[in-house]
Amino acid sequence: MSFMNETWLVFVRAMRLSLRNKVWLIIGLMQPLLYLALFGPLLKRIAGMPGFPRGDSWQVFTPGLLVQLGIFGALFVGFGLIAEVREGVIERMRVTPASRMALLAGRVLRDAVVLLVQSTVLLAAAYAFGLRAPIGDVVLAVLLVAAVGAAFASASYAVALLTGTEEGMASIANSVAVPLLLLSGILLPMTLAPGWLRTVSNVNPIKHIVDALRALFHGHVMSGTVGVGLLVGAALIVAGMAFGTRTFQRDSA
Amino acid sequence: MFKVDYMVEARGLAKRFPSRVGAVDAVRGVDIDVDAGEIVGFLGPNGAGKTTTLRMLTTLLTPTAGTAAIAGHDLLREPVAVRRRIGYVPQRGSTAPQALVGEELIDQGRLHGLSRATAEERGRALISQLDLASTWDRPCGTLSGGQRRRLDIGLGLIHEPPLLFMDEPTTGLDPQSRANLWQHIRGLRDEHGVTVFLTTHYLEEADALCDRILVIDHGEIVAAGTPAELKREVSGDRVALALNDPARLANARTVLERFAGVKVMRADGDLLDFSLPDASTALPVLLAGLASAGVVLNGIEVRRPTLDDVFLSLTGRELRDQPIAA
Numbered sequence: 164m165s166f167m168n169e170t171w172l173v174f175v176r177a178m179r180l181s182l183r184n185k186v187w188l189i190i191g192l193m194q195p196l197l198y199l200a201l202f203g204p205l206l207k208r209i210a211g212m213p214g215f216p217r218g219d220s221w222q223v224f225t226p227g228l229l230v231q232l233g234i235f236g237a238l239f240v241g242f243g244l245i246a247e248v249r250e251g252v253i254e255r256m257r258v259t260p261a262s263r264m265a266l267l268a269g270r271v272l273r274d275a276v277v278l279l280v281q282s283t284v285l286l287a288a289a290y291a292f293g294l295r296a297p298i299g300d301v302v303l304a305v306l307l308v309a310a311v312g313a314a315f316a317s318a319s320y321a322v323a324l325l326t327g328t329e330e331g332m333a334s335i336a337n338s339v340a341v342p343l344l345l346l347s348g349i350l351l352p353m354t355l356a357p358g359w360l361r362t363v364s365n366v367n368p369i370k371h372i373v374d375a376l377r378a379l380f381h382g383h384v385m386s387g388t389v390g391v392g393l394l395v396g397a398a399l400i401v402a403g404m405a406f407g408t409r410t411f412q413r414d415s416a
Numbered sequence: 417m418f419k420v421d422y423m424v425e426a427r428g429l430a431k432r433f434p435s436r437v438g439a440v441d442a443v444r445g446v447d448i449d450v451d452a453g454e455i456v457g458f459l460g461p462n463g464a465g466k467t468t469t470l471r472m473l474t475t476l477l478t479p480t481a482g483t484a485a486i487a488g489h490d491l492l493r494e495p496v497a498v499r500r501r502i503g504y505v506p507q508r509g510s511t512a513p514q515a516l517v518g519e520e521l522i523d524q525g526r527l528h529g530l531s532r533a534t535a536e537e538r539g540r541a542l543i544s545q546l547d548l549a550s551t552w553d554r555p556c557g558t559l560s561g562g563q564r565r566r567l568d569i570g571l572g573l574i575h576e577p578p579l580l581f582m583d584e585p586t587t588g589l590d591p592q593s594r595a596n597l598w599q600h601i602r603g604l605r606d607e608h609g610v611t612v613f614l615t616t617h618y619l620e621e622a623d624a625l626c627d628r629i630l631v632i633d634h635g636e637i638v639a640a641g642t643p644a645e646l647k648r649e650v651s652g653d654r655v656a657l658a659l660n661d662p663a664r665l666a667n668a669r670t671v672l673e674r675f676a677g678v679k680v681m682r683a684d685g686d687l688l689d690f691s692l693p694d695a696s697t698a699l700p701v702l703l704a705g706l707a708s709a710g711v712v713l714n715g716i717e718v719r720r721p722t723l724d725d726v727f728l729s730l731t732g733r734e735l736r737d738q739p740i741a742a
Binding site: 249252255260 | 474475476477478496499500502504506507508509510511512513514515519523524526527528529568571572575
């Protein structure tokens with residue numbers, strides 16, 4: 164069987180089991196809507212403050228939510244893998260002729276599809292709330308988030324295999340997520356930050372992704388900000404996928 | 417399926433794990449031979465290296481040293497070919513609780529390259545053979561412990577491998593389910609010619625189920641043979657005689673000690689307790705000798721040594737059975 168067939172098989176199985184989990188499904192779809200409905204209105208008030216980027220507050224807020232949903236959500240998919248390791252499912256599948264990379268790729272593909280669906284729900288709601296942004300640029304933004312999210316999912320699976328326990332996984336995922344999140348300007352733009360904080364945030368790759376998404380939502384596809392974001396995204400994708408595949412092909416698991 | 421004489425032929429297989437306190441030698445160069453059609457038990461206490469060895473033989477773990485041919489293929493150079501020819505039943509189970517029995521069987525078959533139709537056909541045949549016929553559409557999480565273990569075996573057999581590896585197949589099962597599973601494992605061999613290599617820390621399991629036993633302790637194989645051979649080699653049989661007349665005790669003892677290999681353990685009142693290498697052949701002669709010396713017996717008790725005795729004499733430690741988990 165080809166690598167693509169094996170990946171598809173693993174993807175279908177993972178998706179089937181995810182869809183069977185109704186709580187997960189409802190939370191997954193409601194979460195972006197709650198963010199929009201409960202946090203969005205707060206932004207209207209501060210959108211006029213000095214330092215807040217020009218444009219509609221939804222154009223600033225929605226890209227941040229996309230990153231929060233896609234990239235940070237993906238950091239935690241490894242928890243599901245720990246359960247699968249404990250159930251013995253991973254070992255069982257590793258003693259088949261199927262490629263071990265397909266075991267990873269099928270799961271990452273499931274996560275990417277879930278992310279695309281959640282993003283679509285989020286964007287549809289954001290447009291309904293009053294977002295005005297060019298569709299073509301927004302599609303590019305979503306694809307960038309999905310690709311980086313897939314890379315983070317791949318890395319998350321690697322961490323899950325290496326730690327093997329929920330506790331170990333949680334402490335690593337949180338210690339990565341919290342600083343990245345705070346220094347990315349996801350919820351409030353870094354243009355509001357004092358100079359020293361802005362300098363520190365420049366070493367955070369996620370910050371450049373968020374900046375690129377905001378530029379895209381403003382329709383500035385041919386800008387340096389978008390270029391930097393795409394480059395940083397490409398680097399993250401290569402690093403995340405490499406970490407995931409290397410770990411899946413090792414003995415651990 | 418082609419014919420191979422040895423299903424497992426491992427030489428000097430070793431695994432060293434790095435650790436903070438220095439390297440740990442989990443397995444220290446074991447040789448393992450398993451003939452086609454055998455049920456071989458790998459017996460040892462927890463932490464002896466059983467699972468590590470099994471994980472090496474099933475391509476899950478790369479050995480630090482040694483070589484092995486599994487079902488005719490080189491373990492290190494052709495791991496994928498090995499995986500095509502072995503089934504593996506992991507210790508912790510192998511199913512997702514939310515997945516349906518039929519889905520797991522079909523998916524596993526397809527990961528082995530079977531068509532959906534073939535996988536379903538074989539899956540249905542397997543579960544009826546394993547007394548799970550009505551469970552096809554049930555979530556795996558709703559099966560009993562014994563049922564789930566049989567399903568694990570079904571998953572390991574979906575691609576019809578000639579060799580099945582099982583890691584502690586009956587740990588955590590109640591005695592009835594264990595006996596039932598033993599029957600199924602014997603059936604695999606007797607009716608389908610499947611070679612079975614299993615690990616266990618249950619002595620009575622190794623005794624009841626296995627044609628041959630390898631005893632592992634501290635990462636080394638300390639004994640190998642049929643259950644009967646191991647018991648004979650190590651301890652011999654124990655016999656207790658109750659004499660009709662205690663006054664003839666010394667007389668009887670003199671008669672017994674003329675026989676090679678007899679070791680009197682206790683002589684007290686009317687009781688004479690001794691060990692000898694093989695009671696089944698020696699005892700008739702011995703009893704005739706006693707009779708002609710005029711010793712009359714009230715009773716006789718022969719006790720075969722258990723694998724517990726074997727393990728104790730091999731390692732100086734008891735192989736304690738773990739309490740069966742609820």
